[in-house]
Amino acid sequence: MTTSRIALVTGANRGLGRSTAVALARRGVYVVVTHRGDGAGVEETVKQVEAVGGRAAVLRLDISDVSSFAPFAAQLRRQLEHWNASRLDVLVNNAGVGIFGPLEGVATEDFDTVMDTNVRGTFFLIQALVPLLAQGGRVLNVSTSLTRHTSPATSVYSASKAAVEALSRTLAAELGPRGIRVNSIAPGPTATDFNGGAMRDDAEMRQGLAGRTALGRVGEPEEIGDAIATLASEGLRWVTAERIEVSGGALL
Numbered sequence: 001m002t003t004s005r006i007a008l009v010t011g012a013n014r015g016l017g018r019s020t021a022v023a024l025a026r027r028g029v030y031v032v033v034t035h036r037g038d039g040a041g042v043e044e045t046v047k048q049v050e051a052v053g054g055r056a057a058v059l060r061l062d063i064s065d066v067s068s069f070a071p072f073a074a075q076l077r078r079q080l081e082h083w084n085a086s087r088l089d090v091l092v093n094n095a096g097v098g099i100f101g102p103l104e105g106v107a108t109e110d111f112d113t114v115m116d117t118n119v120r121g122t123f124f125l126i127q128a129l130v131p132l133l134a135q136g137g138r139v140l141n142v143s144t145s146l147t148r149h150t151s152p153a154t155s156v157y158s159a160s161k162a163a164v165e166a167l168s169r170t171l172a173a174e175l176g177p178r179g180i181r182v183n184s185i186a187p188g189p190t191a192t193d194f195n196g197g198a199m200r201d202d203a204e205m206r207q208g209l210a211g212r213t214a215l216g217r218v219g220e221p222e223e224i225g226d227a228i229a230t231l232a233s234e235g236l237r238w239v240t241a242e243r244i245e246v247s248g249g250a251l252l
């Protein structure tokens with residue numbers, strides 16, 4: 001039986017999912033990293049995990065395809081057995097999508113994509129994987145600082161993440177008797193591919209956000225990965241039903 005803790009990170013082929021997987025690996029946690037594409041990005045994630053001395057396994061998962069969750073759970077169980085483990089310690093629901101536009105510009109299909117991915121996918125993946133979660137396990141749901149402050153043209157995305165925060169609190173109450181902690185983590189603007197890479201590549205946007213952030217810049221993916229890995233650690237075992245913002249003091 002392995003003594004390492006085991007985490008699953010969704011959407012780990014790039015961005016915050018990758019930085020979270022690497023941060024967990026750096027702390028000795030084995031990681032199951034999921035992706036929905038051709039595998040190119042996830043190979044780089046595995047490389048980075050191994051470079052810090054970690055162990056990673058790769059599974060394919062489209063979180064908008066709820067019907068795939070039962071076979072996915074069976075695959076995950078087999079991977080855990082391969083590591084001589086029977087339980088998952090940490091589930092990081094990171095995969096998410098942002099489609100932005102003003103009220104009159106939001107198409108119903110875009111609304112559905114955001115809700116199906118961020119809310120429906122997150123909820124039913126927790127439902128599917130809770131039987132595999134260890135007593136004392138963690139669920140960490142990635143939200144956004146946009147549930148606290150407002151920005152035009154983000155209503156659907158913000159609402160989807162507000163739903164994620166609400167379901168996190170209720171599930172913390174439901175799963176507490178099993179010792180499972182459920183928290184949401186709310187990153188501020190962070191330099192990834194998200195929103196077309198604007199927070200990384202658009203100098204004007206970066207400057208504007210920096211001027212409205214206490215620490216004077218946008219976040220880097222490693223800063224979110226480290227925060228998530230810290231939240232998953234034993235030191236924060238008494239924290240549940242919380243929304244923890246990691247934004248450098250954005251738009252206070």
Ligand SMILES: NC(=O)c1ccc[n+]([C@@H]2O[C@H](COP(=O)([O-])OP(=O)(O)OC[C@H]3O[C@@H](n4cnc5c(N)ncnc54)[C@H](OP(=O)(O)O)[C@@H]3O)[C@@H](O)[C@H]2O)c1
Binds near residue numbers: 061062188
């Ligand atoms: N960057 C920010 O400023 C920021 C701020 C607050 C919150 N967030 C949240 O942080 C999380 C990660 O974002 P990021 O910055 O790393 O953005 P990103 O670079 O755009 O990555 C998004 C990840 O989610 C995956 N994904 C999207 N839909 C999926 C689906 N149906 N099934 C499986 N995977 C899916 C993507 O997979 P593909 O590569 O296949 O598309 C990708 O791995 C998201 O939940 C986002 O809402 C980001």
